[in-house]
Amino acid sequence: MDRKDMLSDAELDALLHAASQDRPEPGPDLMARLVADATDAMPDRPVAAAPRRANGRSSAFAGFAAFIGGWRGAAALTACAVAGLWIGFTDPAAFDTYNLLQTEEEGLGLGLVSVSGLELLAEGS
Amino acid sequence: MAFDDGSTDEDAALLVRYASGDHEAARLLLARLTPMLLSLAQRMLGDRAEAEDVVQEAMLKLWRQAPDWQPGRARVSTWAYRVAANLCTDRLRRRLGQPLDGIAEPEDDRPSVEAQLMGADRQTALQVALDGLPERQRLAIVLRHIEGRSNPEIATVLDVSVEAVESLLARGRRGLASALVHQRGALGLTED
Numbered sequence: 563m564d565r566k567d568m569l570s571d572a573e574l575d576a577l578l579h580a581a582s583q584d585r586p587e588p589g590p591d592l593m594a595r596l597v598a599d600a601t602d603a604m605p606d607r608p609v610a611a612a613p614r615r616a617n618g619r620s621s622a623f624a625g626f627a628a629f630i631g632g633w634r635g636a637a638a639l640t641a642c643a644v645a646g647l648w649i650g651f652t653d654p655a656a657f658d659t660y661n662l663l664q665t666e667e668e669g670l671g672l673g674l675v676s677v678s679g680l681e682l683l684a685e686g687s
Numbered sequence: 688m689a690f691d692d693g694s695t696d697e698d699a700a701l702l703v704r705y706a707s708g709d710h711e712a713a714r715l716l717l718a719r720l721t722p723m724l725l726s727l728a729q730r731m732l733g734d735r736a737e738a739e740d741v742v743q744e745a746m747l748k749l750w751r752q753a754p755d756w757q758p759g760r761a762r763v764s765t766w767a768y769r770v771a772a773n774l775c776t777d778r779l780r781r782r783l784g785q786p787l788d789g790i791a792e793p794e795d796d797r798p799s800v801e802a803q804l805m806g807a808d809r810q811t812a813l814q815v816a817l818d819g820l821p822e823r824q825r826l827a828i829v830l831r832h833i834e835g836r837s838n839p840e841i842a843t844v845l846d847v848s849v850e851a852v853e854s855l856l857a858r859g860r861r862g863l864a865s866a867l868v869h870q871r872g873a874l875g876l877t878e879d
Binding site for chain 2: 573575579588592596600
């Protein structure tokens, strides 16, 4: 473009380039307002970032433990399993339901184990 | 950073961190976005106080969008430009006191612009000439030549095709060149 009634492309580009180098700087007052807005608008319940895996591998046991309520749940389940095994290897006739309830108060310990296990399970859930 | 250059959108990562409660991410994002939005708004509106209000409003919209932001949908900077551009357009139209749908595109060369240019310094002269352009031509010129954005990104901001952006730029440049021609002396340009 080389017309007398218009600036040339080179002249216009020089002007626009100068303008691009002369951009307004935000002042401290504006930045303070913007920071305050950002704080006020921050979500009350932040969106959680994606969880990171330890060592980049998943653990089947960790997943199962989490499913049953963490280490407390795992401990309670283990206690119950041991108690069940113990009952299974002992003479069933000595531990029928009626006798078990009766002997609990006499300190056989089975009732104590079971109750503790149930409490732990409840806490872990 | 261009809209479609395929690079990582660092702004989006900061926005995700903000949504998870990271205050430092908000400060970093403000440091990145505020200057460019302020520059656009001031060139569009020609008024510092109004430009700051636009920046504040645009950033508030961004913070509110943060929990629902979908990475990869759009670049944060492009989204912010678009919001700020719309806010500027709203304010310009309110100044005219006309309904949004009733705006006619003015002629590119307006005598009143030349009259205003008398005695203006270089940057003021350019600003007055920009003010004389139709809104979308002004937006395209500012985004391309002052903010350094690519035509595809400008097309996204304006919600038009790249060809339409090229047309807006060509008409905008002609309008500026014509409005400023009598200010060669004030602009420090010498006529060949």
